[in-house]
Amino acid sequence: MRDKIMVQITILSNDNYGPWTHSLGNDREHKVQMYQCSLYETLQNLFSVRGGLVFSNRFDEFFAISDGISYSDHLDIKTKIQTLFPFEISMAISNSSLPLMANKQAHAAKMAVNCPDTISAAVDANAKNDGIHLIHLDIEGITEMKKTTSPYDVTMMVQATHQIISHYCYENMLLGFFVGGDNFVIVSDKNPQIHSKLIAAKIFKHLHINVNCGIGEEQTGRIAIAMATKNLDMIRHVRKHNESFPRILDSNTSLEGLLGIHA
Secondary structure (H helix, E strand, O other): OOOOEOEEEEEEEEEOHHHHHHOOOOOOHHHHHHHHHHHHHHHHHHHHOOOOEEEEEOOOEEEEEOOOOOHHHHHHHHHHHHHHOOOEEEEEEEEEOOHHHHHHHHHHHHHHHOOOOOEEEEOOOOOOEOOEEEEEEEEOOHHHHHHHOOHHHHHHHHHHHHHHHHHHHHHOOOEEEEEEOOEEEEEEOOOHHHHHHHHHHHHHHHHOOOEEEEEEEEOOHHHHHHHHHHHHHHHHHHHOOOOOOOOEEOOOOOOOOOOOOOO
């Protein structure tokens, strides 16, 4: 029986980016940083209005959850980007029940074409999307921590958390992204509850800090992250008054019997 395909990933790369940056001269780094920020904002807007969600990967490369976004939509996005920016963008698309595998298949499709400024794809068009599973994770107590810990020390701790998440995701065929502050998003397979528990345990074992995990499942990346964030916000809100409230929450979790729950 064929496995259901869960997530479609689009990898967006700046082609000929190195030569273009050198054309800006030595006094270029501030310009490069502004272009990267502007490109991320534009891509996030173009994908999110179509139900997608974009993550920055090394600033000059991006991953998009692109379920429901057609080849024609990708072409429209690519055309728009190239009217706004002075460098070329290539796209590589694939889908899989394992997020990391979608990344590998998309990369292989791009290498097979071996041509910049293209849209390459390795997509099972007949596959069924059985729901995107996202985990929105944050570090508990970071606000209080910042009162007694210097900003750079906090950054070191956040980076250490990122390392644990990244290694776990790679070993389990998932994708994990730092999305700012003390927040991370994990593109999961169909077992986000299990992965949340194991990741939280690893982080506590190595860093002695607790994390909260809101889980969202939906047909598009934008709605899935909205559901995950809603559940994370619920954890943050309720745990201020009730420390027995779980640190991992999805939309199927029964709240019956938990003290201090307020609608």
